[in-house]
Amino acid sequence: MKIGGNEIRVGYVIEHKGRKWFVTKTDHVKPGKGGAFVQVEIKDIQSGTKSNERFRSSETVERVYMEDRDYQYLFNDGQEYTFMDQESFDQVALSPALLGDAAPFLAESMIVRVSMCDGEPIAVTLPETVIMEVVEAEPTVKGQTASASFKPGKLANGLRVMVPQYIEAGTRIVVRTADCTYVERAKD
Numbered sequence: 001m002k003i004g005g006n007e008i009r010v011g012y013v014i015e016h017k018g019r020k021w022f023v024t025k026t027d028h029v030k031p032g033k034g035g036a037f038v039q040v041e042i043k044d045i046q047s048g049t050k051s052n053e054r055f056r057s058s059e060t061v062e063r064v065y066m067e068d069r070d071y072q073y074l075f076n077d078g079q080e081y082t083f084m085d086q087e088s089f090d091q092v093a094l095s096p097a098l099l100g101d102a103a104p105f106l107a108e109s110m111i112v113r114v115s116m117c118d119g120e121p122i123a124v125t126l127p128e129t130v131i132m133e134v135v136e137a138e139p140t141v142k143g144q145t146a147s148a149s150f151k152p153g154k155l156a157n158g159l160r161v162m163v164p165q166y167i168e169a170g171t172r173i174v175v176r177t178a179d180c181t182y183v184e185r186a187k188d
Contacts, residue, residue, distance in 0.1 A: 001065075003060065003062075003063045004057050004059070005037070005055030005057050006038055008038055008055060010026055012063055012066075013064040013117050014061045014062060014063055015063075015064055019044055022042065022043045022123060024050070026039070026040050027039040035057075037054045037057075038054070038055045038056075040053050040054070065117075067116045067117075069116065070086045070111050071092070072086060072109060073106050073112060074091070077093075079096075080094060080095055081103065082094075083112070092114070092121060098123075101180075102124055104159050105126055105175075107130065112125060128178070129177065130174070131172055131173070132156055132172070132173060132175050133171070133173075134155060134167055134168070134171050135154055136154035136169055137153040137168055137171075140165050148164075149165055150164060150165070150182075151164075161182055172186035173185055
């Protein structure tokens with residue numbers, strides 16, 4: 001299906017220069033002089049190479065049909081991550097390169113959305129937030145809890161996140177998966 005250059009969104013797969021590209025970033029730009037355009041960061045589905053392209057609203061590109069399905073994370077065998085389709089119970093093994101920054105957040109039985117293009121997985125979308133345990137945090141300095149200051153904390157998956165002063169080791173917190181930031185203390 002043909003779409004205008006200004007209709008390109010993150011997560012779309014487009015056909016450009018004879019190849020299929022996954023859109024990772026978009027930025028609508030309206031310079032002071034000249035017409036508006038969309039600056040798009042795209043990733044080649046086959047080779048994984050990234051490119052930046054500009055599309056004017058008058059240009060059209062072919063949007064490739066994608067199918068999104070829910071998969072349950074099963075395990076990591078050291079080289080690949082195995083997921084199971086929630087409807088057909090088929091299993092698929094995905095490379096760490098495909099998961100990218102999402103890999104550390106995976107937890108057993110987590111439901112993720114896998115985007116397929118021509119039967120091949122091209123992207124994995126995690127839930128917006130996950131609950132993680134803080135395993136290491138600096139002690140609270142007396143008098144700093146009144147202000148909105150943050151300190152580094154280490155999560156069970158090894159990632160570091162800035163947490164409020166009152167968070168201690170052993171506390172479970174909600175973390176935003178998109179940018180690995182603290183949201184709130186877990187309510188469980």
